Amino acid sequence: MNIDQQTTISRIKTLTELHGAPGFEDNVKDYLISAMEPYVDEFVYNRMGGFYGVKRSKVANPKRVMVAAHMDEIGFMITNISKQGMIQFTNLGGVATDIWQGQRLKIKTRNNEEITGVVANIPKHFRTGSEGAPKIEDLMLDIGCEDDASVIARGVQIGDTIVPDTPLTQLSDYRFASKAWDNRYGCLIGLELLELLKDETLDFDLYVGANVQEEVGLRGARAAAELIDPDVAFVVDCSPANDMKGKQNLSGELGGGTLIRIKDGTMLLKPSFRDYLLEIANDQKINHQYYISPGGTDGGEIHKARIGIPTAVIGVCARYIHSTDSVFDIRDYFAARHLLYEATKRLDDDQIQTLQYK
Numbered sequence: 001m002n003i004d005q006q007t008t009i010s011r012i013k014t015l016t017e018l019h020g021a022p023g024f025e026d027n028v029k030d031y032l033i034s035a036m037e038p039y040v041d042e043f044v045y046n047r048m049g050g051f052y053g054v055k056r057s058k059v060a061n062p063k064r065v066m067v068a069a070h071m072d073e074i075g076f077m078i079t080n081i082s083k084q085g086m087i088q089f090t091n092l093g094g095v096a097t098d099i100w101q102g103q104r105l106k107i108k109t110r111n112n113e114e115i116t117g118v119v120a121n122i123p124k125h126f127r128t129g130s131e132g133a134p135k136i137e138d139l140m141l142d143i144g145c146e147d148d149a150s151v152i153a154r155g156v157q158i159g160d161t162i163v164p165d166t167p168l169t170q171l172s173d174y175r176f177a178s179k180a181w182d183n184r185y186g187c188l189i190g191l192e193l194l195e196l197l198k199d200e201t202l203d204f205d206l207y208v209g210a211n212v213q214e215e216v217g218l219r220g221a222r223a224a225a226e227l228i229d230p231d232v233a234f235v236v237d238c239s240p241a242n243d244m245k246g247k248q249n250l251s252g253e254l255g256g257g258t259l260i261r262i263k264d265g266t267m268l269l270k271p272s273f274r275d276y277l278l279e280i281a282n283d284q285k286i287n288h289q290y291y292i293s294p295g296g297t298d299g300g301e302i303h304k305a306r307i308g309i310p311t312a313v314i315g316v317c318a319r320y321i322h323s324t325d326s327v328f329d330i331r332d333y334f335a336a337r338h339l340l341y342e343a344t345k346r347l348d349d350d351q352i353q354t355l356q357y358k
Ligand SMILES: [Zn+2]
Pocket: 182, 183, 215, 322
């Protein structure tokens, strides 16, 4: 079973262009549920908004394996509509303050309509030179309205969310620019894992899905882990690369393959799990690189849930994430997908036992 590369690219376009700020992930969830539906037996839902497709095994008392993405992306929430028709907002997730002026962002209204605007900035001609980077609360989105009444007439309200308005662009043979590769990467790899496993019968029940609100502090992950109570979990997430002037330590290099994430601010990779992944990567000649990050993933919550859940992150890195555009290399995606596919397919009761207690 293989997936045509154009199918993957068109899924990347759809997924990365969807509007899914933290807490407002419904558009992403609706797309994923309909795309995963042919490959799963049922869906389970937690009460925070996360969902998982379940591919049942034929064995009695099967173990449970979880593959967890997050559906949300960094964004903003509207806090004020000024008399002049300008829109002010607060951030949802961690963003640098100095990259937003002059950028195009899009609002999602309560009727699920998208409205594009430009973040206001003072033209160079009128600057004194001492402006510095504005705080997020001083930024304003200009959607072309002359006053507050016309903004409201278009359906925009306080509490609505905003994300970058960035179409997927292919930059070169293997590299693309998009918003939200963190973490529609994870949504895509989960969907394609299910498709690749379509004709396989597994020794365990496989739960593949996505959590909400990762970007505001891993808030959706625990509800998912406690609902499923998995024996093993894979977290699929996209991490920042810092290789523009050459690779810096273990901070990720585009085209360097999937990430073997041995340490981050929320989790250490168990040695037995590390060795399981390395053995597969070496055996299958899957391009991979060690990765260390001060940040974290939903793995930070999942591995501590219940009595402890052996968890590994199967990731990729991308440049400039948490901004309007990330740049990523699709070969890294294929390496990650190959590793996740093999690491899932090879699991059986003995291997799971080893990952749990060694
Ligand atoms: Zn992120």
